[in-house]
Amino acid sequence: MRVALFATCVNDAVYPSTAIATVRLLERLGVKADFPTAQTCCGQPQFNTGYRRETEPLVHRMGRAFEGYDYVVTPSGSCVAMVRDNYPRIAAKGIDPRLTRVSDSLVPRMYELTEFLVDVLGVTDVGAYFPHKVTYHPSCHGLRMLGLGERPTQLLNAVKGLELIELPGAEECCGFGGTFAVKNSDVSTAMGADKVDNSLSTGADVLCGADNSCLMHIGGILRRQDAPLRALHLAEILASTEEEPWS
Structure with a gap:
């Protein structure tokens, strides 16, 4: 099982501890997560502000960055929703047929962290301790x-x-x-x-x-x-x- 971490631009720039915690958690559960360095932003800020065409290069970059992985895991529901819900919309309105191939390939492999833990790994007790x-x-x-x-x-x-x-x-x-x-x-x-x-x-x-x-x-x-x-x-x-x- 090849797994990649999509850290997201917000976590990379402001909350790197969340991305680090995600990797530590996955490794504790026996999952080695790669970090493709080509990853940047999923394009959500641009798309939500109305710049659909300007989002297309980021869709292509996401496709290249995570090509070949069985699962792409991210600690961000909003970014997963961007890929699953909006990449197909972008592809449907775009003139580049490669957008459809990227969307069709990436959408089923993109998982929010809790989905991956519960649905793919089948665990709810991850061995955590937090007395608060x-x-x-x-x-x-x-x-x-x-x-x-x-x-x-x-x-x-x-x-x-x-x-x-x-x-x-x-x-x-x-x-x-x-x-x-x-x-x-x-x-x-x-x-x-x-x-x-x-x-x-x-x-x-x-x-x-x-x-x-x-x-x-x-x-x-x-x-x-x-x-x-x-x-x-x-x-x-x-x-x-x-x-x-x-x-």
Whole structure:
């Protein structure tokens, strides 16, 4: 089984610890993940802003970077949704027939991390240890487009020492939405504030999620409020062990 890690541009630039945690977690489960250095961005920011043609070269790059791998795993539901949902749309409207070949090849091989763990590896107990109170925010892409369902919470419930607390209004958007947060900053901030209020009401130590884009938005509000709650990616919790305690 040949597996590649798609780190994503956000994790590579801002949250490299999430990509490192993903590799450590997979290796602990006996999976060696390669890191193709040709990878860059999946094209989501460009496509969502209306630049479909400008996204096409990134689709081609993704196809070349991950050619020959059985599975492409990424700790980002939004990027998986971009490939699965929008690459076929881009190919259908493009004039280059190679776009269809890239889309048809890459779409079935692209997996969000919790999907890969539960559906492909067939595990929910990954041997993690994280003695903290945690609440989980399901991002819009993971919840609505990928249908991750209970996979993330199954994994969290199996973590030794972890107490999972239900998040009120969990299915409500945090307000990030990529360029939505830039173009509609007041609405975005208000939505994020509601998510923060609900998160703080749980009394949890950590708010976790499977998309660092959402966690960046929520975490920024938490830091500005000097709130006693930390935003942390799910992969970093699952990678934590008694031998290497989280701090």
